[in-house]
Amino acid sequence: MRDIIDSLFAGSEHHELYMGVMETVEGMVRDFPQDAWKRKMVGDAQFEKDILQAVYDAGLMGLGVSEQYGGMGGGLLGQVLVTDMLSQNGLASMGAVLTGFCREPLLNHGTAEQIEKYAVPSISGDKAFCILATEPDAGTNTFNIATKAVKQGDKWILNGQKTYVTQAADADYGFLIAKTGLDAPGALSVFVLDMKSPGVELQELNIRTMGTEKQYSVFFDDVAMPADALIGEEGKGGKYMFAGLNAERLIISALTLGMSDLALRETVAYVNERQIFGKAPVGSYQGVQHPLAQCKAETEAARLMMYQGTKLFDEGKDASKYANMAKLLSSNAANTMCDLAIQFHGGGGLDEDIGMLALWRTTRAIRIAPINNEMVLNYIAQHCMGMPRSY
Ligand SMILES: Cc1cc2nc3c(=O)[nH]c(=O)nc-3n(C[C@H](O)[C@H](O)[C@H](O)COP(=O)(O)OP(=O)(O)OC[C@H]3O[C@@H](n4cnc5c(N)ncnc54)[C@H](O)[C@@H]3O)c2cc1C
Numbered sequence: 059m060r061d062i063i064d065s066l067f068a069g070s071e072h073h074e075l076y077m078g079v080m081e082t083v084e085g086m087v088r089d090f091p092q093d094a095w096k097r098k099m100v101g102d103a104q105f106e107k108d109i110l111q112a113v114y115d116a117g118l119m120g121l122g123v124s125e126q127y128g129g130m131g132g133g134l135l136g137q138v139l140v141t142d143m144l145s146q147n148g149l150a151s152m153g154a155v156l157t158g159f160c161r162e163p164l165l166n167h168g169t170a171e172q173i174e175k176y177a178v179p180s181i182s183g184d185k186a187f188c189i190l191a192t193e194p195d196a197g198t199n200t201f202n203i204a205t206k207a208v209k210q211g212d213k214w215i216l217n218g219q220k221t222y223v224t225q226a227a228d229a230d231y232g233f234l235i236a237k238t239g240l241d242a243p244g245a246l247s248v249f250v251l252d253m254k255s256p257g258v259e260l261q262e263l264n265i266r267t268m269g270t271e272k273q274y275s276v277f278f279d280d281v282a283m284p285a286d287a288l289i290g291e292e293g294k295g296g297k298y299m300f301a302g303l304n305a306e307r308l309i310i311s312a313l314t315l316g317m318s319d320l321a322l323r324e325t326v327a328y329v330n331e332r333q334i335f336g337k338a339p340v341g342s343y344q345g346v347q348h349p350l351a352q353c354k355a356e357t358e359a360a361r362l363m364m365y366q367g368t369k370l371f372d373e374g375k376d377a378s379k380y381a382n383m384a385k386l387l388s389s390n391a392a393n394t395m396c397d398l399a400i401q402f403h404g405g406g407g408l409d410e411d412i413g414m415l416a417l418w419r420t421t422r423a424i425r426i427a428p429i430n431n432e433m434v435l436n437y438i439a440q441h442c443m444g445m446p447r448s449y
Contacts (some may be wrong), residue, residue, distance in 0.1 A: 062365050063139065070372070072132040079136055082116050083143040095148020095320070098269045099416035106270050109149050113140075114183035119154060123165065127178050133372030134305050138312045138364065145316020146323075148413065152271045153186055153225050155313055159306050159428075160187035160233035163248055163298040167290030175286075176231055176250045188229035189428075190220045190251065190276060191299075198433060201244050201296065205236045207283065214238075214249065214288065216257075216281040222427070226260050226274035229253050240293045248295035249287040257281035267423050268416040304371055304381035306428055311364040311381075311388040314424050317417050318357040318392035321399040322350060324414070329402050340402065349398050356391035360384050379442050386434045393421040 060080065067073055089112070097105045113119060121136030123129025130136065137158045144150040161177045168177070179185040196202040205218025216236065226232070232251040240247075251258070259277040290298055329341035340346055360383075367380030396418035400407030407414050425431050439445040 059142070059361070062362065063135075066365050066369050067135065070133075070135070072135070075130065075132050076135060076139060079118070079121065079132075079139055080143065082118070083140055086112050086116060087143070087147045087149065090147075090149065096411060096413040098148060099413040100410055101270050103270050106151065106153075109144075110151050110153060110183060113144075113151065113154055114181075117181070119157065119183065120181040122158070123161070123177065123181060127173055127181075129181060133368075134308060135365075135368050135372055137305075138308055138368045141309055141312035142316050142361075142364075145313050146319045147316075148320050150313050150316060152268075152313075153228060155309060156189060156224060156229075157187045158309060159302070160189055160231075162302045162305055163233070164250065164289055166301070167248075167294075167298050169286075172250070172286060172289065185230040186225070186228060187231050187233055188223050188226045188253070190223055190226075190232040190234040192220060192222050194219065194221050194275075198430060200235065200299070201246070203235065203237060203246070205234075205278065207234075207236045207238050207247065207249060209239065212285045214283040214285070216249075216251070216278045216283055219275065219277050221275045222263065222265070223274050223276050224271060226253065226276050227262075227272065232276070235295055235299060238292055242293060244296050245293035246295040246299070247292050248289045248298055249283055250289060251281070251283060251287065255281050255283070265423075267420045271420075303429075304367065304377045307381040307385040307434075308364055308368050308371065308377070310424060310428060311360065311384040314388040314392040314421055315357055315361050315364065317421055318353065318388070318395045321392070321396045321414060321417050322354060322357070325350065325399045325402050346402055350395075350402075353391055353395040353398060356387060357395065360387035360391055363387065378437070382434045382437045382442075385429070386431050386438070389421060389424040389431060393418065393425055396421050 063076060067076060117130055118140050120129035121132050125131050141150050141155060157180050161180060164177050165173060191200060193203045207214040207216045230253060232253050234249040234251045235246055238247050257279045258281055261275045263273040265273040329346055330339050332340045363380045364384040367377040367384055371377040396414060399414040400418055403412060403414055406412050436448055440447050
């Protein structure tokens, strides 16, 4: 991976920073026992806290946040790199990834006061975010949401419902997409909601991915938000949200590709040891080697796209093509890899403590969230191939 960073980012003004970040993460990983990640996969809450604390202590949540606000500076590459490296070692936290996504519109469109109040405390881990976007009736069609914030005096009064919200119970703030009184088509607005506000109710869903990660439905009943909860201009939220999608797709690709590497590494180690027919290990059979080699090639191809997309993003160029293709290829390759990992671990693959099931569930979810792969294919067909919009 160092070779990709060296060749693609050698000319970046932040090259030194990124080299330092890689060393920091390598050091962090060495500080945890090698198979400690399996404790994370089975939901050891203390271990999850310890990992997050190590990320905060190293200042890594300050990557992408300007030095003016106490961050480490740099571009999107910082977050992509850290997520990729931690995930390769089973140590990436969905909480940190979500907070990273949510801060982008705030950092780009918030006032200095809003950044100080909401984004700065996320660097040290004092505050965490969740995303309040999906609604049961609107689903993928975010423009069809019904949740509404209406201005009353100096407050916004919020009513409605969101669903599949990851880590809602652990989040201090929700990055909320809602309609307001504006009736222009597509007029969405974004707010930062204090998740402990009276009138916010959570209901846990029976969805399992990895570790302590949980999903919730979130209900809003006359929730009062202060005037400064609105980020940027009323009605421009859809634009802000779409501007952040490439970053989201690139970071989620990093999480996914790291998982693919981890599943591959564990599986290769296992099949190279396991002997059942004489002295030749299971890993010596072509029927085992070829599908793993295929996944290795697909994972590396997606990683190249991801870093190329990140480079374009950080240069202020259009990263949509690579961000979408990387999300598609990484989630498919990683999910296939985790399925093979289960297969080649035999019965042990279905043991939660081995960790492969949790990796499979998570990579499976990433084919649906944060955006389903069909919508990514729609994007590629329409915008990269000039075909008519199909929906
Ligand atoms: C584990 C997990 C965590 C999540 N975390 C969050 C979160 O933190 N915050 C949040 O707001 N949301 C979250 N989501 C929601 C996720 O973003 C949505 O599930 C996703 O956007 C799809 O919405 P839906 O589930 O209602 O599916 P629907 O919109 O009902 O779509 C169902 C299926 O139909 C197909 N489909 C839909 N539209 C098209 C089309 N135009 N062309 C072709 N096929 C199509 C796709 O296969 C899709 O999966 C999470 C979901 C999961 C599974």
